[in-house]
Amino acid sequence: MSNIAYIPGDGIGEEVTRQGLKVLNYFNDKHDLGLKFEKFDLGAERYLRTGEIMPDGVLNKLETFDAIYLGAVGDPRVEPGLLEKGILLKLRFYFDQYINLRPIKLYKEEFSPLKGKGVKDINFTVVRENTEGIYAGIGGFLKKDTPDEVATQEMISTRKGVDRIIKYAFDYAQKYGRKPKLTVCDKSNVLTYAHNLWQRAFKEMGENYPDVAKEHYLVDAITMKMVRNPEIFDVIVTCNIFGDIITDLGAEIQGGMGMAVSGNINPDSISMFEPVHGSAPDIAGQNIANPLAAVLAAAMMLQQLDYPDLAQKTEAAVVDALSKNMITGDIGGDLSTDEVGDYLVQSIKTNE
Amino acid sequence: MSNIAYIPGDGIGEEVTRQGLKVLNYFNDKHDLGLKFEKFDLGAERYLRTGEIMPDGVLNKLETFDAIYLGAVGDPRVEPGLLEKGILLKLRFYFDQYINLRPIKLYKEEFSPLKGKGVKDINFTVVRENTEGIYAGIGGFLKKDTPDEVATQEMISTRKGVDRIIKYAFDYAQKYGRKPKLTVCDKSNVLTYAHNLWQRAFKEMGENYPDVAKEHYLVDAITMKMVRNPEIFDVIVTCNIFGDIITDLGAEIQGGMGMAVSGNINPDSISMFEPVHGSAPDIAGQNIANPLAAVLAAAMMLQQLDYPDLAQKTEAAVVDALSKNMITGDIGGDLSTDEVGDYLVQSIKTNE
Ligand SMILES: CC(C)[C@H](C(=O)O)[C@@H](O)C(=O)O
Ligand SMILES: CC(C)[C@H](C(=O)O)[C@@H](O)C(=O)O
Numbered sequence: 001m002s003n004i005a006y007i008p009g010d011g012i013g014e015e016v017t018r019q020g021l022k023v024l025n026y027f028n029d030k031h032d033l034g035l036k037f038e039k040f041d042l043g044a045e046r047y048l049r050t051g052e053i054m055p056d057g058v059l060n061k062l063e064t065f066d067a068i069y070l071g072a073v074g075d076p077r078v079e080p081g082l083l084e085k086g087i088l089l090k091l092r093f094y095f096d097q098y099i100n101l102r103p104i105k106l107y108k109e110e111f112s113p114l115k116g117k118g119v120k121d122i123n124f125t126v127v128r129e130n131t132e133g134i135y136a137g138i139g140g141f142l143k144k145d146t147p148d149e150v151a152t153q154e155m156i157s158t159r160k161g162v163d164r165i166i167k168y169a170f171d172y173a174q175k176y177g178r179k180p181k182l183t184v185c186d187k188s189n190v191l192t193y194a195h196n197l198w199q200r201a202f203k204e205m206g207e208n209y210p211d212v213a214k215e216h217y218l219v220d221a222i223t224m225k226m227v228r229n230p231e232i233f234d235v236i237v238t239c240n241i242f243g244d245i246i247t248d249l250g251a252e253i254q255g256g257m258g259m260a261v262s263g264n265i266n267p268d269s270i271s272m273f274e275p276v277h278g279s280a281p282d283i284a285g286q287n288i289a290n291p292l293a294a295v296l297a298a299a300m301m302l303q304q305l306d307y308p309d310l311a312q313k314t315e316a317a318v319v320d321a322l323s324k325n326m327i328t329g330d331i332g333g334d335l336s337t338d339e340v341g342d343y344l345v346q347s348i349k350t351n352e
Numbered sequence: 353m354s355n356i357a358y359i360p361g362d363g364i365g366e367e368v369t370r371q372g373l374k375v376l377n378y379f380n381d382k383h384d385l386g387l388k389f390e391k392f393d394l395g396a397e398r399y400l401r402t403g404e405i406m407p408d409g410v411l412n413k414l415e416t417f418d419a420i421y422l423g424a425v426g427d428p429r430v431e432p433g434l435l436e437k438g439i440l441l442k443l444r445f446y447f448d449q450y451i452n453l454r455p456i457k458l459y460k461e462e463f464s465p466l467k468g469k470g471v472k473d474i475n476f477t478v479v480r481e482n483t484e485g486i487y488a489g490i491g492g493f494l495k496k497d498t499p500d501e502v503a504t505q506e507m508i509s510t511r512k513g514v515d516r517i518i519k520y521a522f523d524y525a526q527k528y529g530r531k532p533k534l535t536v537c538d539k540s541n542v543l544t545y546a547h548n549l550w551q552r553a554f555k556e557m558g559e560n561y562p563d564v565a566k567e568h569y570l571v572d573a574i575t576m577k578m579v580r581n582p583e584i585f586d587v588i589v590t591c592n593i594f595g596d597i598i599t600d601l602g603a604e605i606q607g608g609m610g611m612a613v614s615g616n617i618n619p620d621s622i623s624m625f626e627p628v629h630g631s632a633p634d635i636a637g638q639n640i641a642n643p644l645a646a647v648l649a650a651a652m653m654l655q656q657l658d659y660p661d662l663a664q665k666t667e668a669a670v671v672d673a674l675s676k677n678m679i680t681g682d683i684g685g686d687l688s689t690d691e692v693g694d695y696l697v698q699s700i701k702t703n704e
Binding site for chain 1 (some may be wrong): 390432433436437441464465466467480486487489491492497498500501502503504505506507508509510511512515539541542544545546547548549552571572573575576579580592593594596597598599600601603604605608609624
């Protein structure tokens, strides 16, 4: 029994999540999961129609749900950042979704831009802090619009906030890690306050996990390692902004946005699952957008709702579709968005 | 007539810069440049011996020089960050070296970890702001070492500081750019104060450069583009921390630290040139370290001292050494550090 808020959003958001819903509905019927979906009209269209981005009433209503399944927000007619901040960041902060979980997993060798790296080399998870750091939104201007202008932006790390994400990452490594190893990524040699706290928190928390190997990389060095030796990573934990950067780099080495998934998780409240890609207005409505990231986001939601076997079956169907080339044109196939979704359901049925 | 302060530093710093000095000394004699070198004892050895990192007397003395040629600092026996902050960052800030110039140039196709990218695809320059942003060193702790601890770290952008780096980058693109195009990299959709200033500064400065194409990338998106389509870039301008991150990623796609160079430039004061790699204590003193980055740093110094033809000849010698495999083991040759330096001088002599 779970109530799922469904926010298709803008552009291709609707058509790709529709494929995720096909899979979810199939499981719902077959296994009597009792999933209920309610659609929320949020995004550029609503904003342009009514001026509303995230009305309070909507937030209150969302509180009664168990999870959010989101497509994409963003539209060229809307000032950049407005919807991302007003919807995506708003929901992350409001529901205190302090974990941003981003698996970096290459499904097909030819998708990666890296030489000589296969599917077993690119397979790790980034656990990104999702509610503080330089995303706090705190700062200001002095003497704005004069030659003497000064602008500030505050990076704030709290011990509680850093402890909980590091604890989650250690637990995650312990449960799902392959080695297991947890790498902390920071810039502690320069950010001698905010990331000194990170260093201490990591070291102290690590004492509770003698069975998890520990490693430290500076953020600049980790980007090098990610393209040269991604195989060394298992689980990485990092702050909000560095997580933002390295997960996009990770998305690219795993084959680009078409495959990248993001879970915004609060284990005690409402989590939100989304493909990393944007609304891609240029190809919206043409039934050609790649739905695999949206379907993998649905799989991550199933995992979080405590159906790990169904999550696993969904991922297996994606792997199957890739191996048989039952995919969209952007990644080398010739199916439509809808056909990929249908194939995935078929594949699950056949293998269940 | 130029006085050059020579800081070999730690580990392999001395042996690699010695090869740069061979080239500089050759030009000095041949063309009567009047370069004078004075060696400064700074780094881990001095710190461990005397407890001094950067005595005031040294800073005063350095002020009388025209440029600094630096090897590397860092030693496992010294607390991480101490020497980097006490020497590298100290000099950058003291001499207001507000430009960090980092060419990203692939010299040999097989060096790059990227599939299908050749030397003409990876050839751009990052202009990194080098004296402000989150490197300001400002911040603090509240309730340190308690569960309620809060740590802050301030990102500060001044209009003057941002204007001058953007102006330098536009001038640089105009003079050396291939298209020319200048890309600004920021996170303006989240850093709505500090990077809003960047956006306005970029837009307004750009009006003076109608002949330079302008482009904007968010920092997360640019890392993707750098590994998927590096050929689209010409000159990139960015803030201190994002410059730190993307130039390391750039160093890797151009073939790793063995080739990466960093100029810390103040056009009106004393600039400092260094290979990007560290002191590599594990291979120090064995005459096997790759000196090419140190030699290319010497070339960049020659450029800044207004000997562009000699800079060009030095780079041509590096290209020649690479094509004849007269290089060290780390990049596929079998020469010693010293032999590479000798070969480079020989190559310059032959071609002059
Ligand atoms: C859209 C933007 C605000 C967001 C972020 O910076 O977190 C995005 O890049 C992401 O990673 O989910
Ligand atoms: C050593 C460190 C302080 C420095 C920096 O962060 O700027 C280095 O990474 C660099 O890029 O030159």
